[in-house]
Amino acid sequence: MSKATTTKTTYQIPIGPIHPALKEPVFFEFELDGEKIIDVNVKLGHVHRGIEWASRNRNPIQILYLAERICGICSYCHPIAFSLAVESVADIQVPERAEYLRVIHGELERICSHILWAGVAAHEIGFDTVLYLTWQIRERTLDLTEYLTGNRVTKGITMIGGVRRDITQDMLPKIHETLKYLKDNFEKLRHILLDDKTVKMRTKGCGILTKEDALKLCAVGPLTRSSGVKKDVRVDSSYFAYGDLDINYTTPDILTGEVNGDVYDRIIVRLLEIKQSIDLIEQCLDKMPAGPIVAEPKIPKLLAQLKKVNGEGVGRHEAPRGEVIHYVKLDGVNDAPYTWKVRAPTYNNILPWIPMLKGEQIADIPIVAASTDPCMSCTNRVAIVKDGNKFEMNKEELHRLSVEKTRGLML
Amino acid sequence: MLPRAFAQMFKKPWTNKFPAKYTPSNTTRFLEKVQAGKVKINPPVETPPGFRGKIQYDKEKCIGCQLCLKVCPSEAIEFKPEDKKIKIYLARCTFCSQCNDICPVNCLSMSNEFLLADSNLYSKDLIVE
16 A cells, blocks of 8 residues: 655635624635645725715815715714814814813723724634623713714814814713723623633733834824823824823823733734823813814805815824824815825734734634734725726836826926 | 623613504504504604704705716715706615715705615605705
8 A cells, every 4th residue: 555645735725705703704715734724915906986986076064074974983083184184284173172072082992992992803813792881881872973063973073173062061060071981890891791701711922013013114092002102193293182181192001011912912002092082082181272262164165265275285094993184185166175095093003913813713713813803895995997997006106107197397 | 690691671662662562463464554643653762963864955055066976975866967967866875974064055954764674775755856
């Protein structure tokens, strides 16, 4: 009998674009050796909705509500980044009270988003009891959002040059009550997520992103902070009222004294940020000065002013998932902006998946992917499709275009 | 976690059982009974002050300036040139209340009515004029 010789080869499995384990469409191609992930390829572009195109026949005020619908969870940070961009073009000075109100709404959204994430992360490792607990806490935050803005999710609170609704004295008791409830429950949430044996076993040493990789791949938000990179738009560029508030970078070494960059560290960072947000809202309520809440209360006048403005501006805001950038160009002729470009935070947090997933097991894919808090519909912005063919701009092509443009300018 | 989960079992459920404690076998018949006064409906959670619900339109006050058409993000408002009044399609409305803010004579306001589900997008309940 001859000896059978077998050669060990790797095999590939595709996951997605539509898959029960994924909340939103994204396509993975895994190269596996047994259970171990050797290589990963990520493909995007399955939920492109042409939002920027839809802005072509809308004026800046209508775009505020269109921007709100880019993402359900970040329904405040997109319009606010857009209005920051428009304000920088039109040189609108936002009143001081509005700056504080904007911080309050931004931090309230961060609390909602991070609590939601904690629940989803627990769900991904099969800990559904925590999911229900976190959603119970989140419900109170949403009730407060509804009380302050009139809507639970799509808040409709942003206005170019300020906010639309004020916080009056009679609203304060309800806000303080909810903040107290959050503080009381924060300790319970911390105990469950950080001291629990199951959570520790699944998340410690899993999906590690080193500081070098985080810097190299331009990761943003809690993901990069959990790898020890001190990057936060709120601290780096003091927009809104953040300059007057006591705020610092949240890194996991505040709590544990060490930075590992694993999923466990990301839970720590997000939990600390919930605490930080509660603290920031309290600071705002204490320091908030009296005064107007919007720069130009007459909207027809504001629209006429924006129509005449010519120029381009960039708005940056620290969304719950990281830095969101909106670029706006107004041409001074049309109502609609000449260009509007959105860069959502998940766009930067996609590439870190590759070093994080390499060397992990198949069963770790959901929790590692969820640990960046991905939002696909935020991310998918541009797909170049012509006659059914898909064009991708690679580095060489871009370089060639750049050289051509330089030559064109020299003539 | 375990003590909390067990304690939860003896607490009142968070969910408000609206419109009835158990799903009626026939919704239409259930609603008919409610209207006849035979069954009591379980009330929904109260809306907070400043809630953005169905738009109320004061036709007498409206001067037909068309400013609301200019800011409506979903183009839900139609202008009727013959009598210089507006018509709002609630099926398209996003409940942002931007038209309320821009109206120079305050003829638009938000009510707290939110039960607006309908199978017909152009039904009488979903058009405000």
